[in-house]
Amino acid sequence: MMDSLRDIAGLFLNLDILDRYGYRILQGLGLTLQLVAVSVLFGFVLGMLIAHARLSKSWLLSGLAYCYTTFFRGTPLLCQLFLVYYGIGLFLPAWRATLEDIGLWAYFRDAYIWVVITFTLNTAAYQAEALRGAMQAVPRGQTEAAKALGLHQFRILQTIIWPQALLIALRPLGNELIIMIKASSIASLATLYDLMGQTRFIFARTFDLSVYLYAAILYLLMVETIRRLWGLMETRLMRHTLR
Amino acid sequence: MLIRKTAQRLAIAAFALASLLGPAVAKDWKEIRIGTEGAYPPFNNLNAKGEVEGFEIDYVNMLCGKMKVKCTWVAQDWDGIIPALLSNKYDIIVAGMNATDERKKKVDFTHVYTRVPPAFIAAKSAKTNDITPAALKGKVIGAQASTIHMNFLEKYYKDSTLKGYPTQEEANLDLANGRLDYIVADKVALLDFLNAKGKDCCKFIADVARDPVIHGDGVGMAVRKEDQDLKEMFNKAIDESLKDGSFKAVASKYFTFDIM
Amino acid sequence: MDYYLKLVSFNDGGWGWLLLKGAAITISLAVATLPFGLALGLVVALGQRSKSRVLRVPAIAFTTVFRGLPELLTLYLVYFGLQLGLQRLGRDLGFSGGIDIPPFVAGMMALGLVIAAFSSEVWVGALNAISAGQGEAARSLGLSPGQTFRFILLPQIIRVALPGIGNNWMVLLKDTSLVSVITLPELMFVTSRANVVTKEAFFFFGLASLIYLFFSLVSMAGLGRLEARSNRGYGLR
Incomplete structure (x- = not known):
């Protein structure tokens, strides 16, 4: 009985894989971190803009922002990446000459930029929702009081709304970062070998399930590190609310 | 080494903990479950009715008829196609799979039935x-x-x-x-x-x-290493079909050139 | 236009039925998983808040693992690992093979574990938001612990947790697309196979997006109503 149990364990554990493919796994890890960091940062800026549009008094702006967040939150990232990366491809034959002239062809040809754009568009929608909720949670009376004191619009945002809203949004934004790390695993649809892409590649070559276990440990490490960091940030930034 | 042992023990404990028991059936190969990808026309693909079709489906169904066994098909994504065989979701893979050395470490292959450059x-x-x-x-x-x-x-x-x-x-x-x-x-x-x-x-x-x-040497069907009897059954059927012209008859419906 | 209508028609050569079946599998998998995942999540949340180490440590380990693992791996572990484990163990103990975890059940278990891990965070937040005085007051009125939980705490917890649970549901809806790796012909599986045969990638991926969007819109409307209902008695602020 112990023998078969060892067989099953052997299905998920094989250190030989690390010797032969460890470097590829690390490369994939690097790409995953890079993709997520870049798109979450850009996504934050875009998300902030969308959150304000959503709260704006203009029905056109807020309607557009609503449609944007609904579409990007309501469809799978996989579909979005396919439509963006291969969709752009449809225009490439006609644009190629122009793009080569102005020296942008290499960027349009490469997948990296399109994956970053898609991830940014997607995470911006989720971050916008978190930020909108947080800004709405700042009591209205504060804005009114600030207005009464004669502060102008941008000053109110900068000194009163944003600092409080960011504190409230801290946790949901952290969760979004974690979700993005896992969601980024579909980058291989557009030929990028991120951590999951490399894992699948190695698996397809060796059919050894242990490579999935190593990937799992790396994902767990990333997610736990972020959670710990976020915990630290929260305790530090929330000092003033402690009693 | 020590880490490896400990990790193995942990995995063993986890599996033991999660296990329940159920009733059992013995194998006599009267019914064979076949795994395919269903995304590789004209060899195997899913049609709009949700059924698998293609050269490999026709060919192997013909072999099953000759062997007087009942064959059922399952469409499985490529990434999980070998793990699903090993965990007994089906008994044989017919999915345009080339018999390479890496794969032979995990599964056994029947004789080659397609060799496309x-x-x-x-x-x-x-x-x-x-x-x-x-x-x-x-x-x-x-x-x-x-x-x-x-x-x-x-x-x-x-x-x-x-x-x-x-x-x-x-x-x-x-x-x-x-x-x-x-x-x-x-x-x-x-x-x-x-x-x-x-x-x-x-x-x-x-x-x-x-x-x-x-x-590898070409496309073969993959079976679990312990199912040598199943492999021999299919080896015999493949060899006969290549000799008596029945392979050619099916292949010519799909291809204008030789695939073997 | 006619060409595309024919692609999704419900008779000869059209993919309509298969897409519809795929969409039905997607939605029924999500619906079947949700109660199981939420209930497990609540149990885990109670464990995390427990004073006993024996309950707290496994609960925290559970959340850490299943929140951190990519869903695909959880699915592989359940579908291949657990299945093989059951089979080998069964055989060693004298039963010969024959144990099978159906793909739908495996998908439900794997996605349920993931949703349990994510929702336990929401439950913990909601439990923390209810002041301890509420439970004490209920008990001093002579309600049993069970009654206190059901009539006093649970309605309030649900009210606070609802937006978070809503997010979990939206994530679940899209995560179902992963189960195509375990032979379950859900919407994304049908989409990719239709694409291979018809070579109309954009049409089918666009269509799939619209179907997911439809499910999301319906869910959002439903959630809005639920939230309004659970906020009855709190007035407008």
């Missing part, structure tokens, strides 16, 4: 038919990521930019729009594309000489 295709603008690694230096070459074609490219075309795609469809799209200069794949799949959507954009370049280490 790999080939290069390119955009119409390609100037030469030279496919040596030196000639393709700096070019962008695509292949389906988890296939022997990608392994082939990684081994020989180190100075080219290589791109791996989840399925052949995406690689075809990127060749048509100019992101790729070349594609390597099975000739059958490529001709399928060149005769349809790829007619205007792309052209055939050259066959690739088989490298036995990478490409």
